[in-house]
Amino acid sequence: MSVSVRIPTILRTYTGGLSEVSAEGAVLSEVIADLERNHAGIAARVLDETGRLRRFVNVYVNDDDVRFEQGLETPTPDGAGVSIIPAVAGG
Template sequence: MAVSVRIPTILRSYTGGASEVTAEGGTLAEVLDHLDAAYPGIRGRVVDEAGDLRRFVNVYVGNDDVRFLDNLTTATPDGAQISVIPAVAGG
């Protein structure tokens, strides 16, 4: 299943500057694995060493935050739009 993944500016060095890329996978974990095969190292910026989403990275499938769905096992239907959004802090 092909999905579209929006890449934040901070991770575009992994995608050769592309702001959006196409990936395959039926779940978010599979999409991240496919992305990492095409763009080595990008998965490690989204998922921590324990295999969980990093604390300060938000991922949406469509308009839904995967943390309120099934995290990395969230379904990614064909044509879905996935957005990776790093949390911003400041004062």
């Protein structure tokens, strides 16, 4: 399945400055693996050392927060939009 991944400014150094890239995968974990194959280093910014989503990174498939869906096993249907959004802290 081909999806469109929106890349936040902080991670665009891995995508050559691109704000959106295509990736392949039937579930989010496969999409992230494909991103890593094509944009080395990006997975380490999204996943922690145990392979789970980092605590302060939010990922959406279309409008659904994957933390409230199936996490890394959330389906990514053909044409879906995946958004990686770093959490913002402050008061």
